Amino acid sequence: MKQVLILSGKGGTGKTTLASSLIKISSARAFADCDVDAPNLHLVMEQTKEAKKTDFYGLDVARINQDKCISCDLCRQNCRFDAIKVNGGYSVDYYACEGCAVCTLVCPTDAIDMKGRITGNLSLYKNDTVFSTAELLMGSGNSGLLVTQVKKDLIKNTDASLAIIDGSPGIGCPVIASISGVDMVLLVTEPTLSGFSDMERIVQTSRGFPAKVVVCINKYDLHKENSDKIEKFCQDKKLDFVGKIPFDKAAVSLVNDGLTLVDKEGKSKEAIKGIYENIINLLYGEEKI
């Protein structure tokens, strides 16, 4: 299975809008939302059946048995995450605790143990298509582990030849977890100084992986000069440029109706079709020859 991951660096450039449109136009039978911090793909990918839901356990969290605690303060002194709070008695700050278990090591009275904690929930929709998505619980860390599970759930439940994966903004933990193992990273950027600056950083991050990195611009006509600069940058860096999508005032209302840009005839649909053809050529090109 070929996996195409959509990333952007900057948020709000149109990852989910493009992902949903590509899923529709390619009739992809496998797709996933790896933006576990703020998942949205399910809002435009209507599913007829209920999802199979699973709790996701992240790293354990420490808890202190008040009966055994002698307030020696060693746990607080050794915690590097500032997660031990002294307020009357000793307790663990649930959100600050990273689950390292150093406190259990230093406690002289065995008053601390580690307990499993649910940090997210996974949803798997299995119909004619397979859709894997998840949501990280508020304030949780280590979203990379959850992202890896989203992808595992997708892969083991499908035999499709193409998977389209919606990624998260940024360059950190969930992004790195999502890139691992994909065949192509499709970067969607926008013609703003911020979009451009963030793209350079995500290009740097993606290049540490074997995946092919390709670029498209969304809302390119909002600033043609900047769009030209981005295209030039791609040429210089030898990144395949796969297309540009015009600003479409109807985009927001389509999304709000649970639709995608390819559900309406017009320039946006044509542009996305072009992007789809280009990425398929790049993905399968060598095999065709």
Added chain:
Amino acid sequence: MKIAILSGKGGTGKTFVATNLARSSDSSIYLDCDVEEPNGHLFLNGPLLSTSKVSLPIPRVDTTLCDGCKKCVEFCRFNALAFVQKQVIVFDKICHSCGGCKLVCPQDAIYEIEREIGQVESRVYKNTKVYTGRLLPGEESGTAIIGSLLDKVGEGDPLVIIDAPPGSACVVMDSIKDADYCILVAEPSIFGSHNLKMVHELVKMFKKPHAVVLNKSLGDDNPSKAYCIENNIKILTDIPFNKELGKLNAEGKLVVEYDENFKAVFKDLLDKVLKEVKHEASPNT
């Protein structure tokens, strides 16, 4: 006074609101906590005055002392250590710097070195001090950089604007934990309202006083606005989508410096927020 700007969804205009708000006060400090993709300095683009490294301690093993007991490998909850060919190896980027391996080692064979994960840059733009956190590409977590940024602020400081990262995970929580007030920036799509709900729950959980700025509004169809009304969240201002504004923003320009109308909008926004914070601070008056 510290005001955090957050949104859940990326690209709704956090940096747009944060930078223009910072420039609406006579003097201010701006902290860019979106360390994975910091952009505030593109707008508040004063000359770079200094850069300081942010590092984390990571373990190294003195092979002359290590007797291969593997206690460190067994203890590490992050699988950052492995025992391969009679040696302990460290996966630097997976390490959470908890120091557990060093504590557990019976031979005292583990020591720590500093590993750079990013930087904090400082600039001055007009009367705004600008601190930018920057995570090195390939690094996983910017938590420590956010900590360094927040350390830049002292008690008696004037207006501090904290530009938070997107999402509602631990880095967002870290960014807002010292904030006196949170501004949630939302755009008019179901994506925007869904993510607004997520950060709204986050700020409620941490009992942060908060209100919403609606950005890029397009007429009546606005699920984010509907969410605010349904949940009794105060809407501070409603900024309609505007191609000219988009163009200025695309070029890294501050709208308060180019457009009298927006100058007034942001001045008014700041006044409202200051009033709200005062009100929160003395609920009995």
